[in-house]
Amino acid sequence: MKRLIKFLLPILILAVGFGGFQYLKRTKPERPVAEFSERVWRVEAETLQPRRLAPSLELFGRVETPDLLRAAASAPARVARVLVRDGDRVEAGQLLVELDPRDFSFRLAQAQAQIDDLDAQLESERQRQASDQAALEQEQKLLALAADAVERATQLTRQRVGSQTELDIAEQELARQSLAVSNRKMSLADFPARERALRARLDSAKARFEEIVLELERGRVTAPYDAIIASVSVTPGDQVRKDDVLLTLYAIDGLEIRARIPAPFQDELTAALRAEETLPAQALIGDRTLMLELTRLAGEASASGIDGFFRIIDDPASLRAGQMLSLRLQRLAHDEVVPAPFGAVYGGDRVYLLVDGRMQGVPVRSLGSWFTETGEERLLVRAPELSAGDQLIVTHMPNAIDGLRVEAVQ
Missing domain, CATH: 2.40.420.20 (conserved putative lor/sdh protein from methanococcus maripaludis s2 fold)
Structure with a gap:
């Protein structure tokens, strides 16, 4: 009996445990099904x-001018007056710098004296020509008389009336007179050459005189057009040499803007310019917008791009050479x-x-x-x-x- 109980007790415990496990499994609460919601981004x-x-292209440019004029001294002289300063705006014909006219007066006097001397020499040659012509007629008559004297002396010598010495003297006189006539004719023939030489020297002297007169006129430096004075290099009293720069200026209307255009846009803009398309641009100066237009591209390019030149449509009076600007180029639409x-x-x-x-x-x-x-x-x-x-x-x-x-x- 005891042996039967020892055998059945473990089996009973296992059966009770398994039954309890099944009961608990069947009676456990059900877990709710998870619901997933997708996030919405606002x-x-x-x-x-x-x-x-039309897209735009932001560029950086520099104001330049191809018309930068360097006014130089026309001759060695002293500066008498300087009437402008750096940055002044001047009008066409306005006097800017004046050289002392006294430095030109003695050179003008020397040139005029040389002209007068050559005029006198030329007049003397003309009178000499007239005198040679008159003298030639008389010398030709003397030559004829000398020839007659030789003929008479020859006849007398043949008739044994005259001496050989008289014949020799007559022949010598004939030779001298022939030589005198020949020299006179040569002098008359050489007159055109002497006259041309004197006229050439006279023309050279007159040209030198006109050159000095022009230097004197250019000693008064005036503005050739409406311009901005870029720099003044002299003051009154300075001694300058010929071709020394007195001042530099540039035309207001000659200003343009050079800007670097990146390489990727070079072909597009080149084609637009060839097709004569208008490529406007704008530059902001303070609170004012300056209207521009791309007119041409530079003759040389590099790996980074090519320079473009912009014409200024509005009044450029507020710009100065060397000024840096940011501009906006409008490309093709x-x-x-x-x-x-x-x-x-x-x-x-x-x-x-x-x-x-x-x-x-x-x-x-x-x-x-x-x-x-x-x-x-x-x-x-x-x-x-x-x-x-x-x-x-x-x-x-x-x-x-x-x-x-x-x-x-x-």
């Missing part, structure tokens, strides 16, 4: 309206473009639209910056998938992916 969106717009905030463009080539409460990526092409009337800078993008009325997500989302759940807020 974003701002803008309604698209594609239109024709494009159709069906959208001005998007920079935060709405991812990687420069992708934006997201709000479609049925989710983000939908659209690849785009960036065309450049564009500025609103309030001065806000935006990026012009274009894509065939962008249509009027689409909702562009302008809130920058670090976790932006296609299909992300979003909600538009004002």
